[in-house]
Amino acid sequence: MGDGDGELVRVLLELLSASGEVELQDIAIAAEELTLSFEGKAALSRLLAEELAFAPPEALLEAEYHAPTRTYPGSIVEVTLGAGRADGGTRARPVTIGGERAPAFHTFQEIPLHPPIIAGSIFDTAPPLPLPVRAFFGDALNDPCEWARLWVKKYGADLVDLDLTSTDPYIKDTPVADAARLVEDLLQAVDVPIIIGGSGNPQKDARLLPKVAEVCEGERVLLSSANLDMWRPVAEAAKRHGHLVLAWSPIDINQAKELNRNLSEFIPASQIIMDPTSAALGYGLEYAYSVIERIRLAALMGDRELQSPQAAGTANSWGAREAWKTDPTLGPRELRGPMWELTGSLAYLLAGVDLFIMLHPGASSTVKDIVGWLSGGSAPPTFRELIGVGK
């Protein structure tokens, strides 16, 4: 700086004392080394002293607060899974979801009437599953009924989701009759409500799911799933035999609406649960998260075509390589894997999902405990034994 630096500092200090801060604009400074020292430390501390001399209040100033509640014109429809003896079924513990009149866990507004629930995921023929999952089920992976019993008796699942993947003509092409027999065995093996999934092959599912509906007459099972390309046979079967339909749509709110509209020609909203697709953490979670949140909000704002409860198959979190990969630099996969499924599930829980279909007992029991605490209950802390420490 040149001769004028004394003057500049004076101006700066004046400005500082006036406003407390100085912003320099349109200033070009050419210098080898710039030391901006205020002669003043004295001047500065005088300024600070002045600032502080503006005496702070003697005591805390009072402030009011009212929780920001709001009334929503719509609500989520109540859906009951499973039917007990009084209602023509054999389920010991039917379970109801839905009924909310506020966004998920706005507990300052309302405590959820029916806390979200968890289905343990099983398969008629086990797909390749990562070791941290297999460790919990062992040989039961080859026996769907035993697998289901473990979920219910040992790992606290509210219901069981059996996917009949082997019926796919490109996998094993298991005949419909054989698959139906397995479903009947499952009804004997566990007394919780059940979800029965097809293979995803539209032609086969169109024959399989009606047969399943028939052999489950009166049990109020959730048929999984109907979609825009294949919904009529499922809707008809659900109507005829008194079951529920899982309405699957591909992260698209308009398709979800259209499908519900189609289904409503056969069954009421209280027999529909929506699955708007839950992508794995890191693989599109944000899109699914926002669709679920928007559906919940639209329902509360009164859109009658979106008022069924929502489900999320967070078992698919295990498709993420971060969940299953053996890589010591990412930490032990016995913990990392279930934490991957758990993290995604918690995001969807807060977006508005009422039914989770999960793969890992440690992740599912933590979700269950958290749901209990968030809903104001006193959930037992089960996950100490379940998170797989030392496994």
Place this chain on the structure above:
Amino acid sequence: MKQIGPMKVYPLLPKTNCGICGPRTCMGFAVQLCERSASLGECTPLLEGKYRENLVRLREIFAPPVREVVIGTGDHKVTVGGALVLMRHELRYTNPPAIAVVVDDSMPAETVMKRVQETNYFHYKYIGKILTLDAIAIRSADDTPEKFTKLVDMVARSTQLPLVLWAHNPAVIEEGVKLVQARRPLLYPATRENWRQMGELALRYRCPLGVYDHEIRMLRSIVKTLRVMGVDDLVLDPGCGFRGDLQETVSALTQIRIAAIREEDELLGYPLAGAPATLWEKLYDEGKDVVRWKEACLAAMMVVRYVDLLMVSSASKWSTLPLVVLRNNIYNDPRRPVSVDPGLRTFGEPDPKEAPVFLTSNFALTYYTVLSDIEKLDCHLLVVDTEGMSVDSAVAGRKFTAAKVAEVIASSGIADKVAHRTLIIPGLAARLKGDIEDATGWDVVVGPRDSSAIPGYVKAKWYGQDHTPGWTSR
């Protein structure tokens, strides 16, 4: 979100249509400002003295309902807050939450150094981005200035990351901040007991200040008082807990953000802080992994429910990786396209006789994941138009079909680029093998279920002795 009309903004702009900001006219710029796709800083003429009052006015108009607070300085700072909306689909979330890792002065020096280094070097490559951690929180457990300053000094020498100074005793904080004042640390926490001294420290050392109270009414009261003192760079912590306290934690964070954005409550219009690391005080006897597990759950819920500064106890990958990916996902701009263009991509110098031809979906995340796994190979990749869905969803939803595959084979001209007729399809699309063979006339080989296995697969199977597919084809 508060809606602002361009006609309210335009009169305050220079109206010279100079084009420096990008749009050709000031009206165009006004529209972008209102859509929050441009910022005032892009109009450099506004900085001229004659527009000073207009600029002040414009800054008021566009001030977010949640204040932005900077922790740190220069190249080593992190900005938190600035939220514009309650739900990400309304526009986008602003400034992803900063994640600070906590060290305290009861820990052995080696443990402190290990955590600081883990935090410094934490990185994970995720679809073209590097995910990192943001800050170190230095906590006084011993409550003496001697131990605290020793720790502050040690940490300050070992990291350039922004700092949080955490002590309930203002005398302890003051000795610490003297050492690192130039780095503009966040002082934390001002409470209903120590607000006056902490407020004075924030003023004297010109640092942002964290405010803690478990009652929202009391938080408002402390903020109101601090504002009168002239302290305005604040971060609010309504406390946190697990088990029975969890409901209150999630509820308080949600209420505060709704009050700030929907009700325009200025006293709550500040970034939120959450300290899952405090679970260790209550739950330590449960064992390290169990507490860390709970901490990770709490932190994840906080990312979803509006927290802007997270203080966690560890940079361990298994608990922190899901968190940084969740943060990235939730804070992604929802307007970012979900899909990439379908068609042919070629990598390296594929040999026309035997280069592998892979197939994937045009969901952006799938595409970029596959890309990072195969870009070092000499190969072709056909991107099928699955309407932006991942492979497994698209197969289930009939968006990934044999007809779509035939379509991309025809339109890409891949048949002229390779002499063989063998496609490698994703393991997750195995079900389509027969259909694709019928629809295209190509042989189909089912590849790995996860593209990370492709390089190994190509080496062992495609070029391996026991499998030499395709050459003799039609």
